[in-house]
Amino acid sequence: xxxxxxxxxxxxxxxxxxxxxxxxxxxxxxxxxxxxxxxxxxxxxxxxxxxxxxxxxxxxxxxxxxxxxxxxxxxxxxxxxxxxxxxxxxxxxxxxxxxxxxxxxxxxxxxxxxxxxxxxxxxxxxxxxxxxxxxxxxxxxxxxxxxxxxxxxxxxxxxxxxxxxxxxxxxxxxxxxxxxxxxxxxxxxxxxxxxxxxxxxxxxxxxxxxxxxxxxxxxxxxxxxxxxxxxxxxxxxxxxxxxxxxxxxxxxxxxxxxxxxxxxxxxxxxxxxxxxxxxxxxxxxxxxxxxxxxxxxxxxxxxxxxxxxxxxxxxxxxxxxxxxxxxxxxxxxxxxxxxxxxxxx
Numbered sequence: 001x002x003x004x005x006x007x008x009x010x011x012x013x014x015x016x017x018x019x020x021x022x023x024x025x026x027x028x029x030x031x032x033x034x035x036x037x038x039x040x041x042x043x044x045x046x047x048x049x050x051x052x053x054x055x056x057x058x059x060x061x062x063x064x065x066x067x068x069x070x071x072x073x074x075x076x077x078x079x080x081x082x083x084x085x086x087x088x089x090x091x092x093x094x095x096x097x098x099x100x101x102x103x104x105x106x107x108x109x110x111x112x113x114x115x116x117x118x119x120x121x122x123x124x125x126x127x128x129x130x131x132x133x134x135x136x137x138x139x140x141x142x143x144x145x146x147x148x149x150x151x152x153x154x155x156x157x158x159x160x161x162x163x164x165x166x167x168x169x170x171x172x173x174x175x176x177x178x179x180x181x182x183x184x185x186x187x188x189x190x191x192x193x194x195x196x197x198x199x200x201x202x203x204x205x206x207x208x209x210x211x212x213x214x215x216x217x218x219x220x221x222x223x224x225x226x227x228x229x230x231x232x233x234x235x236x237x238x239x240x241x242x243x244x245x246x247x248x249x250x251x252x253x254x255x256x257x258x259x260x261x262x263x264x265x266x267x268x269x270x271x272x273x274x275x276x277x278x279x280x281x282x283x284x285x286x287x288x289x290x291x292x293x294x295x296x297x298x299x300x301x302x303x304x305x306x307x308x309x310x311x312x313x314x315x316x317x318x319x320x321x322x323x324x325x326x327x328x329x330x331x332x333x334x335x336x337x338x339x340x341x342x343x344x345x
Contacts, residue, residue: 003195005156005234007059014042014067014083016121016144019129022075023137034137036073036127039144040080042120043067046087049108053091054198056156067118070144073126083120090154093237097153105152109159109237117152121145155233158196160212161327163235165263166244167255168216168226171280173197175244175310176213179320184213191216191227196234201320209327212238219258222265229266240274240326242319247279247293247307253300260301274326278306278319 017039024032045067065088071080096105096117106115124142131138164172168190176182180199185192197213212234218226235241243259245252256277264271279297282290290307298305306322308315 002055002057002060004056004060005158005196005231007056007154008063008151009059009088009154010064010149010151011045011086011088011118012066012149013045013118013120013147014069015147016040016042016123017070017072017080017083018143019124019126019141020073020075020078021127021139021141024076034127034131035075035077036141037075037077037079038126038129039073039123039142040070040082041123042070042144042147043083043085044116044120045118046085046114047094047096047106047108047117048087048089048114049092049094049111050089051092051111053089054158056090056094056154058089059154067120067147069147070120070123072144073123073141077126077128079126080123082123085120088117091156091158093157093159095155095157097155099151099153101153118148118150121147157236158198158212158234159210159237160198160234161209161239162201162211162323163238163241164211164213164244165235165241165259166216166280167218167246167249167259168192170216170244170246170255171310172213172216172244175280175308175316176211178310178313179316180211182213194227196231201324203317203320203324207321207324209324211242211323217259217262219262221262229262232263232266232270233268235270236268238273239330240276240323241270242276242278242323244278244280244308245297247282247290248284252279252293252297256297256301275303276306276319276322276326277301277303278308278315280308280310282307282314283309283312 020036022036024035067086068083070083094108122145124144127138173184173186182199184197193215214231215227306319
């Protein structure tokens with residue numbers, strides 16, 4: 001299945017059905033009076049977040065969605081049927097944006113969230129509605145109201161607790177495959193990862209979180225270099241980032257600065273998220289060289305640097321536990337009720 005995280009679609013709610021002009025005509029009933037029914041209501045357009053989806057590929061092949069038109073009213077006070085609704089099912093984490101791609105209409109961040117995007121038109125009144133003591137035989141009825149038409153964008157931001165960032169070939173895909181059951185593409189050339197990958201990390205029965213790997217960044221990504229920063233949106237919901245750096249690279253400290261610069265240029269608070277810095281591929285270095293590179297990187301970033309190897313598994317467990325501690329801390333903070341304000345006279 002192909003990965004698609006942005007798409008443009010056209011929606012239109014249904015028109016309301018027209019009311020009917022009709023009169024009761026039965027034998028031996030001289031003054032039957034009006035009996036025109038109302039038109040049915042037009043269908044609505046809904047959007048709903050459901051489990052089991054992780055891409056918007058369904059909207060790659062169909063972009064136009066129109067709800068059903070309401071049925072017209074008929075004689076004998078028969079009302080028209082309501083038009084069929086349209087329900088757009090999208091992955092959890094989908095944002096609905098206006099045509100300008102900036103105005104946020106809704107954020108479907110949990111399963112079962114349902115939103116009406118376009119309301120169907122009301123059905124028109126039949127001539128029975130206009131009967132009164134003055135006009136007892138009205139010959140008028142209302143047409144149904146027009147539906148609502150709109151152009152919207154859907155943008156998917158994957159729901160993950162931990163995000164992996166780093167330069168291409170930093171070993172992110174290997175790390176993801178080592179800590180979860182995910183099977184990302186792994187090769188010895190840059191930009192192997194072209195779309196985000198998700199994996200579930202099970203540390204114990206009660207210690208589980210989702211980790212996301214996005215395509216690698218390079219210097220100038222915020223200006224469109226490489227694959228750009230388009231996929232960084234999938235990390236906006238994470239509690240913590242793991243910044244993987246190739247220990248065997250030419251300049252690990254410069255690699256750290258390059259990624260931090262791109263995160264800051266992207267904005268959306270990514271550069272302010274808790275970040276765990278990890279030197280990956282330490283299995284390729286001697287113990288003395290590891291410590292030297294670690295000391296240099298700690299001096300540059302001013303934080304503790306974890307030594308890990310996605311191939312041998314060395315240092316991976318402590319890094320994951322540190323990441324889970326951040327995930328747990330955010331969950332506890334979200335569940336904690338706000339401190340009540342103290343009333344003062």
